[in-house]
Amino acid sequence: MPDTIPLPSPLPSLVAQADRLIDLGVAELAGLSADEVRSFAAKADGGTTESGAEGGAEGSLLAVHPGALPASALAPLLRHAERPGFVVTDMPDVDLFAPTGVELPDGPLYLVDGADRGDRMSNWSPDEALPALTAEGRTPMLLTEGMHWVLQTPDVLVRNHxxxxxxxxxxKANGSWDARTPAIWISNGTGRDGRERRDAPKIGWCWWNNRHTWLGFASTTGRRPGA
Known part of the structure; x- marks a missing residue:
């Protein structure tokens, strides 16, 4: 019988998420005051999703717009096994990976609903996963959204899942897509990562048409501006 995959902890309330972003220095890095972030979270905590379901503490993720805070600034704030996160050396252009096929709310803060790690799609290629997610009425997560998820619930990162x-x-400049696609996983501390980074959260990439048994596809049911 296969091992049971550990599920991530439920997301904290939006107010608690706001406090964590403030404590980690995320708000300051994004040019936001603590009052702005707390006010947004407090108002959104009583909001509703487009489908009419209650938002707030029931599974919504508080995210900073990537235009206000890029992935490279978030990476060192991630933690796993007390190790800080990092971006792989062959992805110096990580901040150029932009939202694609995704409409983001205006403003520096927004909510992400129905986060799912996509374990069921492990060993699928991105080319296979994208149409399947679309058919389910879901959209793939942005890299920065996935990083915010790890900031709030570090146990969403599970080795091999x-x-x-x-x-x-x-x-690319010629109009074609770069075949690299971003992913978040746990470093083994080998190669250019360095032994000191073993168990650290790793921001890396995989090829668009390749499959990996240890990577699912994070997705969401939608995004909204809050209250």
Whole structure:
């Protein structure tokens, strides 16, 4: 019988998430005051999703717009096994991976509903996963959204059960898509990562048409501006 995959902890309330972003320095990095972030979270905590379901503490993730705070700034704030996160050396252009096929609310803060790690799609390629998610009425997570998820519930990262964030892609100068697609997983401390980074959260990439048994596809049911 296969091992049971540990599920991530439920997301904290939006007010608690706001406090964590403030404590970690995320708000300051994004040019936001503590009062702005707390006020947004307090108002949104009583909001509703487009489908009419209650939002707030019931599974909504508080995210900073990638235009206000890029992935490279978030990476060092991630933690796993007391190790800080990092971006792989061959992805110096990580901040150029932009939202693709995803409409983001205006403003520096917004909510992400129905986060799912996509374990059921492990060993799928991004090319296979994207149409399946679309058919389910879901959209793939952005890299920065996945990083916010790890900030709030670090146990979402489980060795051998991590995730890709294919809502962020890079358009090359000639108009074609870069075949790299972002993912978040746990470093083994080998190669250019360095032994000191073993068990650290790793921001890396995989090829668009490749499959990986240890990567699912993080997705969401939608995004909204809050209250």
């Amino acid at each position: 991590c995730f890709m964030t294919i809502g962020s892609r890079l358009r």
